Amino acid sequence: MEGVPIRNARRGDIPSLLLLWNAMMKEISATDSRFALHARAQEHQTAQFQRWLQDEKHLIVVAEEGGRLITGFAIASVTAGNGWQIPVRVGRISDIYVAAPRRRQGVARRLTGRLLDLLYETGVGTVRLSVAVGNDGAHAFWRSMGWDDLEVVLQKGVEPGQETAPGA
Ligand SMILES: CC(C)(COP(=O)(O)OP(=O)(O)OC[C@H]1O[C@@H](n2cnc3c(N)ncnc32)[C@H](O)[C@@H]1OP(=O)(O)O)[C@@H](O)C(=O)NCCC(=O)NCCS
Numbered sequence: 001m002e003g004v005p006i007r008n009a010r011r012g013d014i015p016s017l018l019l020l021w022n023a024m025m026k027e028i029s030a031t032d033s034r035f036a037l038h039a040r041a042q043e044h045q046t047a048q049f050q051r052w053l054q055d056e057k058h059l060i061v062v063a064e065e066g067g068r069l070i071t072g073f074a075i076a077s078v079t080a081g082n083g084w085q086i087p088v089r090v091g092r093i094s095d096i097y098v099a100a101p102r103r104r105q106g107v108a109r110r111l112t113g114r115l116l117d118l119l120y121e122t123g124v125g126t127v128r129l130s131v132a133v134g135n136d137g138a139h140a141f142w143r144s145m146g147w148d149d150l151e152v153v154l155q156k157g158v159e160p161g162q163e164t165a166p167g168a
Helices: 011-031 041-052 107-121 136-144
Strands: 006-008 058-065 069-080 089-098 126-129
Touching: 006 107, 011 041, 011 058, 011 069, 011 089, 041 058, 058 107, 069 107, 089 107
Parallel strands: 089 126
Antiparallel strands: 006 058, 058 069, 069 089
């Protein structure tokens, strides 16, 4: 059976992308409150989607059902390598989300496949991503797709009150 069509995102998709992005952030912050959004996150992310859709280094793909309903999205960017290791350019997948009722139907697999094709077309040979430690479903997904551990990100809180949300 053919899967749901995957296509590049366009400007008109921004409202749907924001809805799905919010649902994703809600789900991820439920696993760890350190991923909670600040009060102006919507505004920031709307501007970010507008910028990314005009920037050839950012790739956004969507799964579209019935020619009108966006049920998933994924985002990658092309970044420079660190200059002293072999990858000259590194693709980074920053987001992937599939609406809960559409999961386990291969949508994320197809979104990832499309992003990897687009990244390879730009000459990228290495792709990296981060997964929250407590996000067991995402870990299972990436492992099933053949991704390996590379490094662990550590975090330590700074003194309360030293950091404020943008625009606060
Ligand atoms: C992770 C996520 C994108 C997977 O989307 P999906 O469309 O359900 O994934 P697929 O159907 O393409 O799954 C492909 C394979 O990955 C594995 N997999 C996916 N989700 C899994 C889960 N929750 N538990 C165990 N294995 C899982 C399975 O092997 C699956 O194949 P199968 O269904 O034939 O067994 C989705 O659960 C999601 O949006 N989660 C919330 C957001 C999120 O965590 N994003 C990732 C941030 S790094």
